[in-house]
Amino acid sequence: MDFFLQLLVSGIVVGSIYALVALGFVLIYKATGVINFAQGEFLMVGAYVCLALVSQLHIPFWIAFFLTMAVTVVLGMIIERLALRPMIGEPIISIIMLTIGLSSVLKCAVLLVWGPNNRVYPQIFSQVPINLGPIVISQVYIWSVGFAFLFLALFTLFFRYSSYGIAMRAVANDQQAALSMGISVKKIFALAWCIAFLVAGVGGVFLGNINVVNVSLGFFGLKVFPAVILGGLDSIPGAIVGGLIIGILEAMTGGYIDPLVGGGTKEVLPFVVLVIILMVKPYGFFGTEEIEKV
Amino acid sequence: MGVMLNVNNIEVIYNEVILVLKGMSLEVPEGKIVTLLGANGAGKTTTLKAISGLLKSEEGEVTDGTIEFMGEVINHREAEDIVKSGIFQVMEGRRIFKDLTVTENLLVGAHVRRDRENIKRDMETVFSYFPRLKERHKQVAGYMSGGEQQMLAIGRALMSKPKLMMLDEPSLGLAPLLVKEIFEIVMRINKEEGTTILLVEQNANLALQVADYGYIMEGGRVVLDGECEVLRNNPDVKEFYLGQSEAGKKSFKDVKHYKRRKRWLS
Numbered sequence: 001m002d003f004f005l006q007l008l009v010s011g012i013v014v015g016s017i018y019a020l021v022a023l024g025f026v027l028i029y030k031a032t033g034v035i036n037f038a039q040g041e042f043l044m045v046g047a048y049v050c051l052a053l054v055s056q057l058h059i060p061f062w063i064a065f066f067l068t069m070a071v072t073v074v075l076g077m078i079i080e081r082l083a084l085r086p087m088i089g090e091p092i093i094s095i096i097m098l099t100i101g102l103s104s105v106l107k108c109a110v111l112l113v114w115g116p117n118n119r120v121y122p123q124i125f126s127q128v129p130i131n132l133g134p135i136v137i138s139q140v141y142i143w144s145v146g147f148a149f150l151f152l153a154l155f156t157l158f159f160r161y162s163s164y165g166i167a168m169r170a171v172a173n174d175q176q177a178a179l180s181m182g183i184s185v186k187k188i189f190a191l192a193w194c195i196a197f198l199v200a201g202v203g204g205v206f207l208g209n210i211n212v213v214n215v216s217l218g219f220f221g222l223k224v225f226p227a228v229i230l231g232g233l234d235s236i237p238g239a240i241v242g243g244l245i246i247g248i249l250e251a252m253t254g255g256y257i258d259p260l261v262g263g264g265t266k267e268v269l270p271f272v273v274l275v276i277i278l279m280v281k282p283y284g285f286f287g288t289e290e291i292e293k294v
Numbered sequence: 295m296g297v298m299l300n301v302n303n304i305e306v307i308y309n310e311v312i313l314v315l316k317g318m319s320l321e322v323p324e325g326k327i328v329t330l331l332g333a334n335g336a337g338k339t340t341t342l343k344a345i346s347g348l349l350k351s352e353e354g355e356v357t358d359g360t361i362e363f364m365g366e367v368i369n370h371r372e373a374e375d376i377v378k379s380g381i382f383q384v385m386e387g388r389r390i391f392k393d394l395t396v397t398e399n400l401l402v403g404a405h406v407r408r409d410r411e412n413i414k415r416d417m418e419t420v421f422s423y424f425p426r427l428k429e430r431h432k433q434v435a436g437y438m439s440g441g442e443q444q445m446l447a448i449g450r451a452l453m454s455k456p457k458l459m460m461l462d463e464p465s466l467g468l469a470p471l472l473v474k475e476i477f478e479i480v481m482r483i484n485k486e487e488g489t490t491i492l493l494v495e496q497n498a499n500l501a502l503q504v505a506d507y508g509y510i511m512e513g514g515r516v517v518l519d520g521e522c523e524v525l526r527n528n529p530d531v532k533e534f535y536l537g538q539s540e541a542g543k544k545s546f547k548d549v550k551h552y553k554r555r556k557r558w559l560s
Contacts, residue, residue, distance in 0.1 A: 163405065166398050167405055169394060170398075172393075176352075176385070178402070179348060180348055180373065180377070181377065181454070182374045182376075182382075182454065184372075184374045
């Protein structure tokens with residue numbers, strides 16, 4: 001039982017980061033209809049930027065963390081302006097291909113600047129674990145989960161109550177009608193890319209603190225696909241739930257099945273889930289089924 | 295009262311080849327209701343989209359002529375700036391945001407407003423015109439009936455406090471009783487809020503009763519215009535738009551039946 005709870009907790013931690021990255025992914029899909037294959041690379045860039053600020057420029061972690069958030073927003077803006085805005089009106093498939101190119105460019109840029117070696121964050125969070133009854137949680141896990149949920153809550157409130165959040169959902173619903181309300185669709189697109197980069201960057205910083213930082217962090221983006229497909233590609237609550245479920249499933253298989261077969265199932269399982277979901281419930285748990293009046 | 299909107303001899307081309315409007319002109323005086331009538335494909339909706347700037351989002355372009363609103367040329371402005379300057383188009387087919395609630399739909403309508411503090415009050419005004427929306431303000435808009443959606447579309451337009459509201463076929467697909475109700479509210483909005491209205495309609499009979507001045511379009515240009523009183527009594531309009539012929543009901547037994555020619559075709 002203790003082992004189960006332990007796995008559950010680490011599943012929730014990783015899952016909450018999946019949820020955060022998935023949020024950005026869903027946002028872009030909802031607002032612009034584009035599937036962003038560079039989401040994992042956004043995360044990687046976030047992890048590297050914060051690492052560079054902390055270990056190369058010796059800025060205290062929390063200041064570096066907020067600086068990283070600013071940097072990712074600016075990067076999101078630049079990418080949107082240079083790469084995506086000229087593509088407005090082009091076929092969606094071209095834009096999707098562009099995001100694949102973008103992911104390569106970002107990966108190479110990181111390799112160019114920081115090289116291929118593994119890097120680690122200096123000790124930031126206390127090593128002393130916290131005992132919650134039978135389970136032991138390291139402090140970095142608690143901070144990660146706390147921040148992930150904080151951001152998820154903030155964005156949920158943003159979409160529900162703020163004028164721009166509602167406008168974003170309106171654009172996702174009917175672009176031309178939104179245009180006729182005087183909403184600047186271009187601005188909304190830019191905002192979507194900024195937020196996507198921001199949440200991925202935040203996820204990257206915490207993931208980097210949990211694991212090592214290297215270019216393969218970008219593959220984390222691939223794991224987000226099962227999460228968003230499970231939750232429903234266009235649903236924000238779905239991204240959160242899907243992320244958590246995938247995180248927990250991964251931890252469970254890692255704990256229970258990997259020792260039996262000699263490892264590796266953990267990496268595969270999310271994609272098995274992906275295939276099953278696509279077969280039985282292609283819109284996911286929360287994906288909107290079109291409201292159609294008959 | 296001055297001319298609020300002046301569309302001067304515009305030409306609209308879609309996709310750089312399809313000429314849709316061929317020298318379209320019209321004037322909308324401040325505070326009045328003007329109606330634009332015509333058959334399908336005459337270019338009514340295109341005219342509205344040229345004014346509101348929505349053409350640009352569908353590969354259309356005003357290639358000639360000018361559109362002036364309150365003395366300023368607006369045909370090269372972006373849609374969002376045109377909405378800010380006070381023109382609001384209620385698009386054909388209602389186009390409400392299906393996944394948003396009624397209240398959220400109304401808030402989106404107020405997106406360009408700078409005076410955030412008055413929005414609550416204006417929402418009450420909208421609810422006073424459409425009490426049905428108040429009852430359903432928490433409901434997801436996609437599940438409402440067609441009539442309620444049309445009310446929401448007009449209410450949403452009101453939220454932006456437009457100087458000129460352009461309604462594109464508000465009667466589309468609604469029961470006659472509901473159409474009457476909506477037109478009465480449109481007239482009230484015109485009187486009480488002082489909103490100038492440009493109304494595009496297929497239902498010529500109703501439109502000519504509501505409006506002060508009418509334009510009739512055919513093949514991308516205006517073929518006839520005049521006070522609605524005059525238009526209603528014009529024999530051509532009666533025959534082709536109101537479905538009444540001079541001799542009352544036409545009998546198909548009549549052997550020497552001839553089809554009346556539109557006089558403006560010369």
